[in-house]
Amino acid sequence: MTKFSSKKTLLLAGAGHAHIGMLRRLSAARLKDADTIEADIHLISQQPQTIYSGMLPGWMAGHYQLHDISIDIKSLCVRAGVRFIQQSLVQVNAASNKVVTTGDEQTDFDYDVLSLNTGADTDMRWLPDHNSYNEYRSDNDDNNTGAANTNVIAIRPLSTFITQWQRILKAAQQSEKYQLAIIGAGAAAIELVMAAQVTLRNINRNHQVTLVCGENLLSGFNSGFRQRVIKQLHRHDITIVRERATDYRDGKLSTTHKSLPINAVIAATGVIGSAWTASTDLEIEGDGFVAVNDKQQSVSHPNVFAVGDVAIRVDKYVAHSGVHSVHGGAVEADNLLAYLGDNVMKSYQPKSRTLYLLSCGDKYAIGSWGNVNLQGRWVWHLKKYIDKRFIEADKD
Ligand SMILES: Cc1cc2nc3c(=O)[nH]c(=O)nc-3n(C[C@H](O)[C@H](O)[C@H](O)COP(=O)(O)OP(=O)(O)OC[C@H]3O[C@@H](n4cnc5c(N)ncnc54)[C@H](O)[C@@H]3O)c2cc1C
Incomplete structure (x- = not known):
């Protein structure tokens, strides 16, 4: 991983798919070399646990217990060497590099680099x-x-x-x-x-x-x-x-x-942008989404990055989905480190075909990959395997 030239503050807001990937990566890097990352990293999340949406229908249908579909963000932060802040983001003042959060009390946090992965609201x-x-x-x-x-x-x-x-x-x-x-x-x-x-x-x-x-x-x-x-x-x-x-x-x-x-x-x-997007000075487009370029970087404030449902790409249509949050998040994580280390950033180019697996309630699923369609109990087991691999990536 990149060594930062000086210790800066990287603020991660929201524990969406992309930040989970980032925390896992930091945690793996830490296991190998505890001194590699020289930045103060903080994560703001409303809850210490996050629910994985891909397995929520399986929980409703009785195939999973709640703990099977939850990711322990607080423990992940500890392993990644990231300070966990249980608060809710309510304001981003990008001109002054500040966010405001609420929880037990209202708090301000300064940042050098901000990464937003707070998802979106139901429309x-x-x-x-x-x-x-x-x-x-x-x-x-x-x-x-x-x-x-x-x-x-x-x-x-x-x-x-x-x-x-x-x-x-x-x-x-x-x-x-x-x-x-x-x-x-x-x-x-x-x-x-x-x-x-x-x-x-x-x-x-x-x-x-x-x-x-x-x-x-x-x-x-x-x-x-x-x-x-x-x-x-x-x-x-x-x-x-x-x-x-x-x-x-x-x-x-x-x-x-x-x-x-x-x-x-x-x-x-x-989905529609969260309430805080109505009063931020970040450039917002569509129905309240943070406008980003192909590097997942805000088009108005280069030290702010956004990925997943909170963001909207200005150069091409990228659907709001967990898949793009995960894959876009991996590129965004590289770019955050590159930005902090003054290195060259990458572009996130979604694949032309994405595998979608849709569960049908009773351990049966239908899949789509471009024009290829699949269905059966084996598709449900494939979905279960992929979902479990994601959720259990950091369980011992
Ligand atoms: C039932 C269901 C099934 C789905 N299945 C699939 C699927 O199989 N494949 C797929 O690609 N997509 C699927 N999706 C869509 C997918 O869930 C979203 O596109 C995806 O979750 C977006 O990921 P994200 O990383 O942007 O944020 P999210 O996963 O939405 O996570 C955002 C996180 O930020 C936190 N947060 C929100 N606001 C704040 C705040 N103000 N301050 C601090 N923290 C905050 C939230 O609590 C949450 O933990 C499904 C959606 C649903 C509802």
């Missing part, structure tokens, strides 16, 4: 009163009580969703009839709806699970893949409503032409 703008929903949510994120006064549940933050899903299960167990809707048209919504169906059918015989997906189901995928997914949705008796959701109130989910009686709604309706 709740389909809900007419989404502003009051967001206010409610931010008041309830930290304590995670799950005692929601709303039955609309955003998939992000995942830690809040975990509590809310347990609340749904309890309500379903106690209800004579339970109707759940998942809103979304992407791979996450498809995995969630099938996982929910597999679990609900074991606890409530008189239940119904509905996917409200608009007209563009899995728009980024090939048509053969879409057909296979639709077959699986039918196999699971999931009702598909190809209309847009427009509101939820008083136990009724409104779509473009329908009003459906629904007990709870899970929204996997795409």
Whole structure:
């Protein structure tokens, strides 16, 4: 690893996929040569543990325990020689190299180099009163009580969703009839709806699970893949409503032409920038994402880097996905070290084909790699193998 010319402060904000990779790399380097990295490195994370989204549907379907899908960030920081700060980033003042965080108290941190990997929020703008929903949510994120006064549940933050899903299960167990809707048209919504169906059918015989997906189901995928997914949705008796959701109130989910009686709604309706992006001096593009170049470097402030769902590339379209956070994160980690050491940085060029594996609830999965489609129980085992390799990379 690069030796820094002088000791600077590298601040990592958020424990997303990219920073997990960075921490693992620092930890491995430390095992080999404890003195190699001469920078003060700090990581700001809301929680000491982070949930791995790729295995969340498997947890919902009962294939994994919560600890199987969690990564212990605090321990990873200790092994990597990184100071762990349990706080939430609320402001980035890039002109003065400062971030503001909240936790027990509001704190300022100075940095020489900042790396952002804080992910994004669920896009709740389909809900007419989404502003009051967001206010409610931010008041309830930290304590995670799950005692929601709303039955609309955003998939992000995942830690809040975990509590809310347990609340749904309890309500379903106690209800004579339970109707759940998942809103979304992407791979996450498809995995969630099938996982929910597999679990609900074991606890409530008189239940119904509905996917409200608009007209563009899995728009980024090939048509053969879409057909296979639709077959699986039918196999699971999931009702598909190809209309847009427009509101939820008083136990009724409104779509473009329908009003459906629904007990709870899970929204996997795409991503939008986190609230702090509205007041930063960093250049922001799209729906609140930090604008970066091919080096994952802010286009407005060269000592700020961003990767994963928090960022948007200005030179080409790169989908918001865990895959790009991991691969972009590896390049970004090289670039952070190169920037600190005054060395040449690399460009992140995503591969033309990405392997997507979509779990279908009951240990069955469908895969897509460019135009090649796969499916079967063996695909689920392949997904399990890849997911476990990621999550267990630093377990002894
Ligand atoms: C159910 C589901 C399944 C998915 N499956 C796949 C899949 O199989 N393959 C794939 O490629 N993509 C998948 N995705 C998409 C994938 O989860 C995201 O694209 C990916 O997680 C983005 O990674 P990230 O590194 O940007 O941030 P994240 O993984 O979102 O992590 C961000 C971290 O930052 C923390 N954080 C957030 N805000 C703050 C703050 N203000 N201060 C401090 N910390 C903060 C969060 O708590 C979190 O730990 C799935 C998504 C879902 C919802």
